[in-house]
Amino acid sequence: MAATELLMPKLGLTMTEGLLAEWLVEPGVSFAQGDVVVVIETDKVANELEAPCGGVLDEQLIKEGETVDVGTPIARWSLSDPNAVMVLPVDEDELTESVSEPESKAEQVLQADSKPDSAANAAPAQTGSQKGDRIIATPYARKQAEAQGIDLNQIKGSGPNGRIKAADLGIESGAVDADSKLDLGRRTPASPAQRALARRLAQSKQNTPHFYLSSEAEISELLTLRKAYNENPDKPHLTLTHLLVRAAGLALKAHPESNRVWDDGEIVSYDSSDVGIVVNLPEGLAVPQLRAAGDLPLAEIALAADVLLAQARSGSLGHDELTGGALSISNAGMFDVTYLTPVINPGQAAMLGVGSVRELFRPDEAGQPTLRREMGLVLACDHRILDGVSGVVLLNAIKQQLECPESELFSDLLSN
Numbered sequence: 001m002a003a004t005e006l007l008m009p010k011l012g013l014t015m016t017e018g019l020l021a022e023w024l025v026e027p028g029v030s031f032a033q034g035d036v037v038v039v040i041e042t043d044k045v046a047n048e049l050e051a052p053c054g055g056v057l058d059e060q061l062i063k064e065g066e067t068v069d070v071g072t073p074i075a076r077w078s079l080s081d082p083n084a085v086m087v088l089p090v091d092e093d094e095l096t097e098s099v100s101e102p103e104s105k106a107e108q109v110l111q112a113d114s115k116p117d118s119a120a121n122a123a124p125a126q127t128g129s130q131k132g133d134r135i136i137a138t139p140y141a142r143k144q145a146e147a148q149g150i151d152l153n154q155i156k157g158s159g160p161n162g163r164i165k166a167a168d169l170g171i172e173s174g175a176v177d178a179d180s181k182l183d184l185g186r187r188t189p190a191s192p193a194q195r196a197l198a199r200r201l202a203q204s205k206q207n208t209p210h211f212y213l214s215s216e217a218e219i220s221e222l223l224t225l226r227k228a229y230n231e232n233p234d235k236p237h238l239t240l241t242h243l244l245v246r247a248a249g250l251a252l253k254a255h256p257e258s259n260r261v262w263d264d265g266e267i268v269s270y271d272s273s274d275v276g277i278v279v280n281l282p283e284g285l286a287v288p289q290l291r292a293a294g295d296l297p298l299a300e301i302a303l304a305a306d307v308l309l310a311q312a313r314s315g316s317l318g319h320d321e322l323t324g325g326a327l328s329i330s331n332a333g334m335f336d337v338t339y340l341t342p343v344i345n346p347g348q349a350a351m352l353g354v355g356s357v358r359e360l361f362r363p364d365e366a367g368q369p370t371l372r373r374e375m376g377l378v379l380a381c382d383h384r385i386l387d388g389v390s391g392v393v394l395l396n397a398i399k400q401q402l403e404c405p406e407s408e409l410f411s412d413l414l415s416n
Contacts (some may be wrong), residue, residue, distance in 0.1 A: 284361060
């Protein structure tokens, strides 16, 4: 058998490069005429290239997933007939749009193969387009047909030369452009909870006019006091989330104009300084509301937050725990992130995104470097309730509770 190179074919008149999607024959393995040797993906379709005659694949020169120019050697093979010509798949859209004469042998083969003879024109349309005993279908269509128990013999292909595509199976393509790219990922249906969360967050982002304000809170003193507080085993353990909830509740009490939400053309004002806590669960997010956070001491906030967290993890949160409130907190500081830009919880007016505590040097009043421990804050605001000024006032009120030794938050720590 004569050894020769298999080149990246030109599968359309405008094609300049192709992606080698899949090798179907391994080096040293023989193949017969008509066997699919390799799958080449263009910007339009995945093409299965068939051997023009029997032979052996000697060496693969290009790996799966690599993109190379047309004419680049992709393999070496030994063919039983050195004069055999590979008949390439046809990009009928490009052929019908082209008015120029073919400039290469590959294009001449393409045009010759795209012209059916009179007998083919007279034959009735058939389902299950075949070459010999093999059904012509894209790899994705084969995979989907096998997964859903569809008999390709009963399907009429709409692709070039009657090739069956995923769209011919009546499968909703949705998130996948099935015939322009191979499906390289695994698919699992979203749970009802995940679908509900996705729908609610998408609605919030689309229907709520978000704007964002960011700052940093210097919390060195707060961290020192919290450490001393947590050294007492008789007291509930305080986390930064507990301190943030208390600070936000106090800020809402001090600025009741921010403790409001937009509801179907009406503004609803709340008397209770409720603050939501975003909880990350395997099936998604839950945002239970801690009631009267501005009125409870830190110890009670810690206990109430622990109860909500346990309910969230056990899936026992009810409607009462998940509704109401104007502001929630999403604390991602434990995941090593400087800033978190959140999406407002549906039905609320603001969401505070919290980042990790960072140690850095800042100049003091004398211009000398001073070590600071800062936490990044991003407040997402509903522009129907908060404007730039009222949003800044709310964010700074939370910052003041976290930073200022004269704030009520520090009084709570010192009194305990």
